[in-house]
Amino acid sequence: MDEIEQKNVEHTELKDVGYDDVPGMVLTDTNFISDFIKKTKVQDVLNWGRKNSLWFMVNAMGCCGVELLSTGMAHYDTDRFGIIPRNSPRHADVMIVSGYVTKKYLPALKRIWDQMPAPKWVICFGDCAISGGPFYESYSTHQNIDEIFPVDVFVPGCPPRCEALIQGFVELQKKIDAKKDKGTDY
Amino acid sequence: MDANSIMASLTGKFPEDIYDSNIESGIRIVAKVKPQNVVEVCRYLKDELSFGHLCCEFGADYPDRNEIEVIYIIGSYDHPVILTMKALLPRENPVVESVVPVYWNANWYERETYELFGVKYLNHPNLKPLVLPQEMLGEWPLRKDYEGFPNKTAKNLV
Numbered sequence: 275m276d277e278i279e280q281k282n283v284e285h286t287e288l289k290d291v292g293y294d295d296v297p298g299m300v301l302t303d304t305n306f307i308s309d310f311i312k313k314t315k316v317q318d319v320l321n322w323g324r325k326n327s328l329w330f331m332v333n334a335m336g337c338c339g340v341e342l343l344s345t346g347m348a349h350y351d352t353d354r355f356g357i358i359p360r361n362s363p364r365h366a367d368v369m370i371v372s373g374y375v376t377k378k379y380l381p382a383l384k385r386i387w388d389q390m391p392a393p394k395w396v397i398c399f400g401d402c403a404i405s406g407g408p409f410y411e412s413y414s415t416h417q418n419i420d421e422i423f424p425v426d427v428f429v430p431g432c433p434p435r436c437e438a439l440i441q442g443f444v445e446l447q448k449k450i451d452a453k454k455d456k457g458t459d460y
Numbered sequence: 461m462d463a464n465s466i467m468a469s470l471t472g473k474f475p476e477d478i479y480d481s482n483i484e485s486g487i488r489i490v491a492k493v494k495p496q497n498v499v500e501v502c503r504y505l506k507d508e509l510s511f512g513h514l515c516c517e518f519g520a521d522y523p524d525r526n527e528i529e530v531i532y533i534i535g536s537y538d539h540p541v542i543l544t545m546k547a548l549l550p551r552e553n554p555v556v557e558s559v560v561p562v563y564w565n566a567n568w569y570e571r572e573t574y575e576l577f578g579v580k581y582l583n584h585p586n587l588k589p590l591v592l593p594q595e596m597l598g599e600w601p602l603r604k605d606y607e608g609f610p611n612k613t614a615k616n617l618v
Contacts, residue, residue: 377596378592413599
């Protein structure tokens with residue numbers, strides 16, 4: 275308890291000092307700047323950078339996870355597209371729902387999703403993540419993950435091949451390039 | 461020991477508790493047991509008849525007979541005989557003594573049977589759900605009359 279109280283005290287002191295006095299620095303709590311940038315050509319440059327560095331999180335949730343893992347390995351070599359597997363959600367841009375989502379796992383998945391920094395995208399990988407798959411009408415799984423997460427790309431298959439996942443990434447890159455993705459609405 | 465001598469020893473020791481016994485082959489024997497004395501029978505099986513390996517423990521629901529069976533499958537490292545032992549419990553209040561003091565690996569089997577069938581195990585060291593979330597406790601999803609399945613909710617059928 276003492277540590278928490280100390281942290282709070284430090285935080286309030288920092289707030290009291292403030293950065294308003296720094297010349298040339300503007301503090302804002304609105305997304306005015308990002309909204310303005312979205313109207314300009316700067317957003318195209320940002321999207322170009324984002325679509326070519328889609329780091330995905332290694333979150334193997336079911337049997338499709340094996341395909342997910344092998345996609346990130348040397349044979350398919352997705353590094354050449356800038357698609358790099360990351361082990362921490364704090365490093366990742368793309369969350370791949372690669373399997374059934376049980377009722378017990380959904381809170382953990384939501385927490386992982388909250389840990390990822392925006393902009394972030396979701397790919398539904400495999401029939402289980404899309405509609406329930408073989409676990410359709412199961413007592414312990416969630417169907418319709420797209421009602422919970424903003425899904426951009428669905429990759430059907432049971433399981434889909436690694437090439438299908440790479441094509442899903444390519445489709446996601448196209449959506450980001452055309453500014454039709456759901457991930458940057460932050 | 462062969463199947464006949466094992467079954468003779470078991471029924472000789474517990475004439476009241478073991479019934480409907482059957483010798484299916486030289487390696488498979490089946491018996492039903494009174495649920496009050498499951499622990500004593502299991503202790504006798506482990507100590508005297510060298511049934512040292514509880515392979516599996518699970519439940520089965522029979523709504524037409526109004527019974528829930530708890531089934532113990534017990535094997536051995538010394539002889540080739542596998543015993544299938546069934547305890548018949550009433551469906552309204554299935555309560556049976558835990559066999560964890562005899563077979564320690566029954567711990568998770570009994571937790572799973574508890575969350576899926578609602579069988580209460582007395583004197584279990586840690587009776588809580590194993591796989592299902594806590595809020596699904598009480599639904600007993602593997603009973604035959606369970607109706608909590610999501611009905612035609614998936615819309616993105618591929």
